Amino acid sequence: MGNFYNGTKGSDIIGPSANNKCSIHHWAENGIAGRAVLLDYRAYAHSKGIVYDSFERHAITYAELAACGKAQGIDIRPAAQGGDIQIGDILLIRSGWKETYDSKTPEQRSAAGLRHGDGNDGQRWTGVAQEEEILDWLHDSYFAAVGGDAPAFEAWPTQKTWHVHEYILALWGMPLGEMLDLEKLAQKCRERGRWTFFFTSAPANCPGKWSAWARQGSNC
Template sequence: MAGRGVLIDYRAYAEAKGIEYSPFSSFRIGVADIEEVAQYQGVTFRPGDILIIRFGFTEALGAMTPEEQTKALSTGYICGVDGTIDFAKWLWNKHFAAIASDTMAVEAMPPMVDGKAQPFTELVLHQWCLSLFGMSLGELWDLKALSEQCQKSQRWSFFLTSSPLNVPGLVGSPPNVLAIL
């Protein structure tokens, strides 16, 4: 996959606006939040864009000891985008080619329906994006260096290429991603 990548740096935005959240909570952002950050960064979306959202999850995880990681991950709470049908429709209507983040599942966990936690089998974006749209999901991307470079250049779009392993029947793979600003 190759195309125009767009970084929505929610972590940097939250820090600038005094918004506090834990990457190890069910904190979630929706369409309005993403559009607000895009406006703040001066980003416009184009059909075929690869949407990348930074929450700071991999950074927080990497700063922990193995014991701390086990404790933080054992709760089952991970921040992410609001995995709803409306969010999936927004992705489709914006004609994104793919969506990726530095979180475990792109969408916040556990999935919520009417304010109630659901089993992980109910992750909406996984069902809609992968099965219905053919839209790839990228998880656990290390976005810190990309964020720093985007901040430095005040530019949040770039050429992005990803070449996962070519193995028949493979369901997941290291993405081998390269961003060129």
């Protein structure tokens, strides 16, 4: 098995030699706070006649995110390249997963969560594409954290031999938020015509744990 961020091994996580290396409680000590940028891809897709089901695999490319940002008045390139993204910004992407979830019956939601087969875990979700342009952008922008409303952030399942998760978590040690409720935030941003805001997250203070609910808040 390979290593995680900062050379963390599986034996550091579970077993008799387990320790708190890379544990979620390190983030909980000070929390996560900073300027965030919301890219409302769902609204952009609707405006362009792009139809997709968030409960199915739909890959959002860098080119589409750049066009989405432009429609919102944001140049998603890093500031060093002439864009609006500042070092330490927090990226949030609304794919419309929560909107789709709310439109489903309890039976439909349960059926989606219990999908199996196809040589993988059976799940299929909308998210960012597994492409070099996405990786270069995420890396060069020096985001402090990224997140979205979908269960996997990236399009699932991957159609490559790698996952965006591997770069975000294991290589860069970047916080990754999933299943964030961005509906009211997106509405407020649209009303104000402003897509940057103050964002906070208080992960659970659980030594030895490797993921937790985000407990996020935002102020436009």
